[in-house]
Amino acid sequence: MTHASLFIHASSATVTSTEEKLSMPNPTAFIDPNRPIPKRRPLKAWRHMQKLIADKEDTAQVFHIIEALNGNSTRRDFQRFLDSETGAELLGRRSFLPDVLDDHAPLKALPLGTVGRTYVDFMEREGLTANGLVEESLQQRAHHQQFDDDLHWYINRLRDTHDMYHILTGYGRDALGEASLLGYTHSQHGGMGISFIAFMGIRQIAKEAPKEARVKEVLAEGRRNGKHAKRIVEVDIESILDQPLHEVRERLNIAEPVLYKRALKVFEQYEQTPQLAAA
Numbered sequence: 217m218t219h220a221s222l223f224i225h226a227s228s229a230t231v232t233s234t235e236e237k238l239s240m241p242n243p244t245a246f247i248d249p250n251r252p253i254p255k256r257r258p259l260k261a262w263r264h265m266q267k268l269i270a271d272k273e274d275t276a277q278v279f280h281i282i283e284a285l286n287g288n289s290t291r292r293d294f295q296r297f298l299d300s301e302t303g304a305e306l307l308g309r310r311s312f313l314p315d316v317l318d319d320h321a322p323l324k325a326l327p328l329g330t331v332g333r334t335y336v337d338f339m340e341r342e343g344l345t346a347n348g349l350v351e352e353s354l355q356q357r358a359h360h361q362q363f364d365d366d367l368h369w370y371i372n373r374l375r376d377t378h379d380m381y382h383i384l385t386g387y388g389r390d391a392l393g394e395a396s397l398l399g400y401t402h403s404q405h406g407g408m409g410i411s412f413i414a415f416m417g418i419r420q421i422a423k424e425a426p427k428e429a430r431v432k433e434v435l436a437e438g439r440r441n442g443k444h445a446k447r448i449v450e451v452d453i454e455s456i457l458d459q460p461l462h463e464v465r466e467r468l469n470i471a472e473p474v475l476y477k478r479a480l481k482v483f484e485q486y487e488q489t490p491q492l493a494a495a
Contacts, residue, residue, distance in 0.1 A: 245298055245307065248365040253288050260284040261409065265416055269492050272391055275352060282409035289407040294370050300450045310369055313376040314346035316454055323457065331464055332457030335383045342389055349375060374405070374449060381448055384465060385441065386473045388480075391421055392431060392490035396438035396476050403442030405449070414438075423493035426486050429479040437475040445470045 261284035268277035297303040323336035353375055387393040395417030402410040418435045425431050446468045456464050
């Protein structure tokens with residue numbers, strides 16, 4: 217599994233509700249007025265979930281599920297991003313992270329234990345590239361490319377930071393790690409689609425997992441860790457690449473995924489790996 221989750225700014229001297237903010241004019245963030253708000257389509261989400269269960273690597277299904285269930289959560293989360301201390305500045309810069317993250321030579325020159333070095337070692341070990349996910353999303357979400365607005369940039373940022381979430385949170389790319397990371401992501405960004413994928417992923421893994429692995433508790437841990445940590449999407453990723461990973465995690469209040477690591481040891485004892493059971 218992979219993830220994608222989605223997120224407008226209005227300033228006021230008084231406290232306003234999310235609904236009021238969404239209706240107020242915004243001088244710093246532009247959302248194309250022709251951009252539709254997706255309707256929730258649970259049956260469509262269920263069909264795509266069955267395809268994802270059948271093939272965990274068919275990440276195209278993730279985009280479809282999120283689109284079918286997230287509704288207006290994209291805009292609400294974008295509002296939260298822009299209301300943060302760093303959101304407006306990051307939007308103003310509009311950095312394209314894949315070009316930075318796929319330039320491996322400078323990252324490999326960083327000391328061991330830094331965010332950038334850990335990231336590049338992870339990506340090369342897994343055979344991944346940041347632009348690879350870009351290409352896949354362009355194929356699966358081509359109809360969204362017509363809206364070249366600030367919300368489009370933000371959706372892309374969420375996509376482009378996915379593998380950095382793996383590095384900063386400590387969750388791997390195995391099925392249990394991906395599901396737990398989606399639980400973490402949902403706590404930070406909301407979105408019914410993300411939560412549904414996480415829930416169904418754990419449900420399928422639990423069918424064949426050793427009981428001692430307590431995989432449902434692993435997901436609950438991921439949700440807790442995401443809730444209590446600072447939001448990764450609001451971090452200036454380029455500025456932390458040369459910093460020690462453990463210091464960045466401490467600064468962001470990212471807790472160690474203790475139950476996840478313990479569960480992996482249980483799977484290893486049973487000579488298993490976390491897998492999605494057949495539907």
